[in-house]
Amino acid sequence: MATPTPGTTRSSAAGPLAQRLGIAVHELSAQRATGTMPVVGNTQPAGLLHGGASVVLAETLGSMAAAVHAGPGRTAVGIEISATHHRAVRDGSTGHPVDGSTGHPVDGHPTDEHVTGTATALHLGQTVASYEITVEDSAGRRVCTARLTCLVVAAGSSTPSS
Numbered sequence: 001m002a003t004p005t006p007g008t009t010r011s012s013a014a015g016p017l018a019q020r021l022g023i024a025v026h027e028l029s030a031q032r033a034t035g036t037m038p039v040v041g042n043t044q045p046a047g048l049l050h051g052g053a054s055v056v057l058a059e060t061l062g063s064m065a066a067a068v069h070a071g072p073g074r075t076a077v078g079i080e081i082s083a084t085h086h087r088a089v090r091d092g093s094t095g096h097p098v099d100g101s102t103g104h105p106v107d108g109h110p111t112d113e114h115v116t117g118t119a120t121a122l123h124l125g126q127t128v129a130s131y132e133i134t135v136e137d138s139a140g141r142r143v144c145t146a147r148l149t150c151l152v153v154a155a156g157s158s159t160p161s162s
Contacts, residue, residue, distance in 0.1 A: 048089065
């Protein structure tokens with residue numbers, strides 16, 4: 001992941017997996033990051049948001065915020081993540097056929113169900129940054145709570161920076 005800078009939306013800096021899941025980053029600083037992800041295309045066979053997709057959203061937001069914290073010449077790599085899933089979210093396309101390969105409605109009926117993630121710094125140290133990430137549905141109900149720990153390292157390294 002390229003080291004992001006605070007300020008503008010930067011979905012491409014989130015990496016190819018985040019792009020594939022449709023993650024859009026809206027706010028980014030070392031203290032806080034927010035972003036959204038569509039439910040359509042990120043579901044399990046039962047039509048519910050896949051728990052792994054929630055975890056990808058959480059790790060994307062926390063890792064990007066940690067990379068901002070790391071600063072120039074350093075970056076952050078996730079070393080631990082845990083998540084609790086509190087409630088299910090449906091894809092919002094009930095009654096409308098969805099293309100199995102893209103997850104998009106095939107009959108032109110839009111579905112706007114999305115989840116919003118908010119990463120909040122818990123600890124910002126020289127070698128470790130920790131975040132709590134909440135994921136909420138479009139009604140503001142908590143769907144998932146995750147906790148991410150990142151190791152701050154020299155850019156291009158996987159060992160702690162000095």
